[in-house]
């Protein structure tokens with residue numbers, strides 16, 4: 001049976017359907033609208049034959065608008081690579097990508113631009129897909145057969161099931177195949193036309209590939225710790241799977257030649273995986289990671305309603321089977337407009353770490369703030385002079401354990417909100433016998449204010465945490481703003497350094513905004529009055545003797561959820 005994987009606007013109704021084998025009426029309508037709309041367009045195009053789009057007309061227009069890159073198309077290697085990819089998709093996958101309509105096929109609605117730029121920063125965003133003609137909401141944008149995708153299955157086929165055993169982590173398997181296709185087989189590879197459009201590390205620049213002197217520009221930002229642990233993780237994975245005593249290079253030297261399976265090539269493969277692999281959620285075979293040619297040329301917009309990165313739940317919807325990947329338009333597009341998808345609700349730190357760019361306007365931006373309240377148990381008090389025991393400490397710890405929470409936590413802090421979990425955690429940790437009056441801790445509803453004093457200490461500890469984070473950066477937000485404002489000087493910095501300065505400035509802006517909102521809240525609730533000063537102080541950032549502390553940051557937690565093979569540290 002033919003199978004279609006669709007990624008469609010993740011509205012509430014459709015999201016729920018991910019766990020349902022049948023399509024919602026809304027989605028069925030959407031799927032049909034794609035086909036019907038397409039046919040209608042096709043009929044229209046046939047009727048207009050001659051008067052409609054002439055072959056080559058769109059490319060001409062793109063050239064006029066400078067969208068074909070520096071050489072305006074002629075002899076441009078990037079343009080040649082695009083044409084080769086298109087021919088390959090057409091011959092090997094029977095993908096219909098022609099701009100003219102034919103029997104049974106609507107004209108393909110998109111075209112590859114070799115050079116797109118960010119509208120606010122003017123930084124390059126590499127290749128992208130543009131609307132070749134006007135596109136209607138729900139139109140089918142592309143359809144790629146599964147056999148053109150790189151998956152764990154294709155990797156095991158290419159490199160042997162003895163080398164890549166059943167159940168091997170998908171990232172590791174596909175990384176091995178990417179190196180195999182690009183460096184070992186090269187032009188002989190079936191995937192050569194696809195590999196030909198994949199960028200180099202220097203065109204993507206995720207922070208885990210940055211040299212130390214560039215990372216120095218991010219000093220103070222939580223992204224540094226996440227970058228370092230990702231780097232360590234990649235090194236460890238490389239050693240364990242490939243270069244170590246029992247590694248594949250030693251065990252299968254002809255299939256895994258040492259000169260190609262280098263760490264440098266491993267980093268390239270992971271740069272590709274992190275920045276363009278798609279997680280397909282398929283009820284029948286479980287989650288599956290795939291490199292999908294052509295679909296991975298679409299750039300990210302936080303405002304797009306269509307998801308390609310299905311690492312977040314609820315983005316992929318299925319009919320029956322697994323033959324092709326289909327993308328539907330989330331809205332109408334004008335001719336020449338760039339088509340975007342959302343890679344998920346990602347903060348700038350996540351984007352910079354994995355994709356090598358950050359957004360000036362990102363509604364999902366957040367900064368991880370560590371809120372660590374020391375549980376002052378009898379043992380901790382005994383080991384630390386001047387620290388009084390909290391009579392509720394043990395009960396609080398037991399409660400945290402019961403609800404599956406860590407003792408000290410990193411929370412993402414957003415521009416206009418902070419997580420409910422953070423307030424709940426702090427209300428618990430700031431609880432005093434005056435609040436409990438002998439009642440067990442488990443009797444309280446921490447989603448609500450416990451007492452004015454408790455709430456005051458909760459908000460005050462968030463203020464302390466945010467200030468602590470702000471103080472970690474060596475430069476102020478004003479310093480950064482001045483660097484960016486001096487356009488001539490700013491241009492002299494490298495891409496990584498420009499990204500770093502913008503990133504740290506945006507983090508500081510967000511933290512300062514949070515601080516102002518918190519202080520306003522404290523004042524408006526009258527929580528700054530003196531008689532509330534009995535509220536407990538916090539020991540943020542301080543590790544007391546006898547205390548065990550979780551080392552992972554919120555960002556690292558998120559990375560783990562991506563399905564990377566082992567613990568980060």
Ligand SMILES: C[S@@+](CC[C@H](N)C(=O)[O-])C[C@H]1O[C@@H](n2cnc3c(N)ncnc32)[C@H](O)[C@@H]1O
Nearest residue numbers: 125126127204275276296297298299300355357
């Ligand atoms: C899935 S690929 C998209 C196609 C890519 N532009 C290319 O040339 O192959 C993801 C990469 O595109 C770039 N990119 C995507 N969206 C972007 C955006 N909004 N701003 C800047 N770069 C972006 C980043 O380099 C990212 O790692």
